[in-house]
Amino acid sequence: MEPFPWEFLLGFLFSQMRLSPSEFWSLTLPEVSIILAFQSQKLPQRLSPIGRDSLSNLMQKFPDKA
Secondary structure, three states, X not given: OOOOOHHHHHHHHHHXXXXXXXXXXXXXXXXXHHHHHXXXXXXXXXXXXXXXXXXXXXXXXXXXXX
């Protein structure tokens, strides 16, 4: 079993995502897992970006209020 990559995680979250220490420590384990999966380009299919058609449908369904 490899040690947990604290140095990488802290460096990435503080420098790349610009989280504050309190924001970091309030993350849940599933949130940290998603961040690590995204960073390593291993996003599960269900979390992949939506397509243009899906975005258009959502924009029609939930328009911005002026």
